[in-house]
Amino acid sequence: xxxxxxxxxxxxxxxxxxxxxxxxxxxxxxxxxxxxxxxxxxxxxxxxxxxxxxxxxxxxxxxxxxxxxxxxxxxxxxxxxxxxxxxxxxxxxxxxxx
Numbered sequence: 001x002x003x004x005x006x007x008x009x010x011x012x013x014x015x016x017x018x019x020x021x022x023x024x025x026x027x028x029x030x031x032x033x034x035x036x037x038x039x040x041x042x043x044x045x046x047x048x049x050x051x052x053x054x055x056x057x058x059x060x061x062x063x064x065x066x067x068x069x070x071x072x073x074x075x076x077x078x079x080x081x082x083x084x085x086x087x088x089x090x091x092x093x094x095x096x097x098x
Contacts, residue, residue: 020085029077033070040074042081 024042031038035055039047055063 016089020089024082024085027081029074029081031070031074031077033073034066036066036070038070038074040078042078042085044075044078044082046071046074 021043025045027042028047029040029042031040035052037048037050041047049067051063051067055066058066
């Protein structure tokens with residue numbers, strides 16, 4: 001009977017993970033960093049990038065640095081949301097990889 005209970009719990013956990021995966025994919029975050037706008041979902045999938053015209057007149061190196069910083073900021077925000085969702089699933093228990 002124990003094996004049956006473990007299998008049922010595993011299936012329940014799989015269902016919860018799939019639900020969280022869908023919620024993360026559908027949760028779109030708007031991040032703005034020094035005029036650069038990025039849309040990213042909470043699964044770290046980038047959806048759009050908008051660089052304002054005035055920035056395109058800057059030196060290439062400056063634009064590249066600003067875009068990288070904007071992507072880093074967007075990733076941090078998405079990771080934060082992902083971490084909060086994982087806490088809900090695990091009840092705050094630390095699980096490597098989540």
